[in-house]
Amino acid sequence: MxxxxxxxxxxxxxxxxxxxxxxxxxxxxxxxxxxxxxxxxxxxxxxxxxxxxxxxxxxxxxxxxxxxxxxxxxxxxxxxxxxxxxxxxxxxxxxxxxxxxxxxxxxxxxxxxxxxxxxxxxxxxxxxxxxxxxxxxxxxxxxxxxxxxxxxxxxxxxxxxxxxxxxxxxxxxxxxxxxxxxxxxxxxxxxxxxxxxxxAKLKSQTYSQHVQCPACLQDTLYAEGEKVTCAFCNFEADGESAAYAWADQNYPQSLKDSLIEPVVEECPECASMACVPAGHMKGASYTHVCLSCGETGDFQHCLRCNSLCPTDNVGDMCDSCREHIISGWD
Ligand SMILES: [Zn+2]
Ligand SMILES: [Zn+2]
Ligand SMILES: [Zn+2]
Structure with missing residues (x-):
């Protein structure tokens, strides 16, 4: 029993x-x-x-x-x-x-x-x-x-x-x-x-967008310089582990689903596996946030390789795919 x-x-x-x-x-x-x-x-x-x-x-x-x-x-x-x-x-x-x-x-x-x-x-x-x-x-x-x-x-x-x-x-x-x-x-x-x-602390954190903290569940988690900190509960973690904790709580997936359509993706800016689609949150301005470098943006998937592209991408393609195609033209 x-x-x-x-x-x-x-x-x-x-x-x-x-x-x-x-x-x-x-x-x-x-x-x-x-x-x-x-x-x-x-x-x-x-x-x-x-x-x-x-x-x-x-x-x-x-x-x-x-x-x-x-x-x-x-x-x-x-x-x-x-x-x-x-x-x-x-x-x-x-x-x-x-x-x-x-x-x-x-x-x-x-x-x-x-x-x-x-x-x-x-x-x-x-x-x-x-x-x-x-x-x-x-x-x-x-x-x-x-x-x-x-x-x-x-x-x-x-x-x-x-x-x-x-x-x-x-x-x-x-x-x-x-x-x-x-x-x-x-x-x-x-x-x-x-x-x-x-x-005051939250207002001073202007580089990135606040995300729900996996420890206290308040929207007070902030990423900068490869780590996240939470002003509400003082939780601290490296960006990549924070991203996976965020994904587990917000999008619980089977292992198979996480391979087909991963929630955590490579950041187009810093290349850490720490980019999460936190944009469904109330008041969020951008769809994606990298919990390692703090970069935010409405990132899209590259038409050719499906990885996330920076906001200023050309032709809906990531930089390496575009370079690959251009080099093929020579
Ligand atoms: Zn917290
Ligand atoms: Zn990043
Ligand atoms: Zn690509």
């Missing part, structure tokens, strides 16, 4: 004691999920480094349970890692291996028709990665990073309950969601205050 199946068993058991069996059990998992999210908020507000780490792990558990609540609303057997082994008695006792985070996302998309847009992906992906790191490696969590991720996760949870849980169950989660909204506002205040504190 894994931790989340215990939680589901707990939720089912809690329900059974409280209300008649004829009523839906679906939302007790969701209630439990929201309870975890609120606990994460309390842990983060404590502020110690130890509890910040726990806050993010608890947050990931809460979000995972919320996804499971949606799967359960569709069909409880979807909570089994192996659906062929689904049995009602096992489900109610919690004696089963439950669906993984990745499986949940896949089933929600392919079976329940849940469409995670660009606002949902980064928070889900960063929690998944953080949880794995917290469980298996040492991880350093900063207060600004934790509070920002919690604010993002709460916003996601409030929207997810409204669009995916409430319409698919008969239960009322308004009480829990209200608590979540209240706690969210304290984190939002923190984020707003921090944004004010770093405003």
């Amino acid at each position: 894994d931790a989340t199946s215990v939680d589901i068993a707990y939720a089912v058991g809690k329900f059974r004691n409280a209300v008649p069996m004829t009523k839906s059990i679906k939302c007790t998992v969701a209630e439990n999920a929201l309870d975890y999210l609120l606990l994460a908020g309390e842990q983060a507000q404590d502020g110690s480094e130890r509890l910040l780490k726990h806050a993010l792990a608890t947050l990931a558990d809460g979000i995972e349970l919320l996804l499971k609540a949606r799967l359960e609303a569709h069909d409880w057997s979807l909570l089994f890692k192996d659906v062929d082994k689904a049995e009602r008695a096992k489900f109610e006792s919690g004696d089963f291996q439950s669906v993984t985070f990745d499986q949940s996302l896949k089933r929600l998309k392919n079976i329940c028709g849940v469409d995670f847009d660009h606002s949902g992906f980064p928070i889900l992906e960063s929690l998944r990665q953080l949880r794995n790191r917290i469980r298996h490696f040492a991880v350093e969590v900063k207060s600004a990073q934790a509070q920002s991720i919690i604010a993002n996760a709460y916003s996601f949870a409030i929207d997810f309950v409204a669009t995916e849980i409430t319409p698919n169950t008969t239960d009322d989660l308004e009480y829990e969601v209200n608590d979540l909204r209240k706690t969210l506002s304290t984190f939002k205040e923190f984020v707003a205050q921090r944004m004010k504190d770093i405003e």
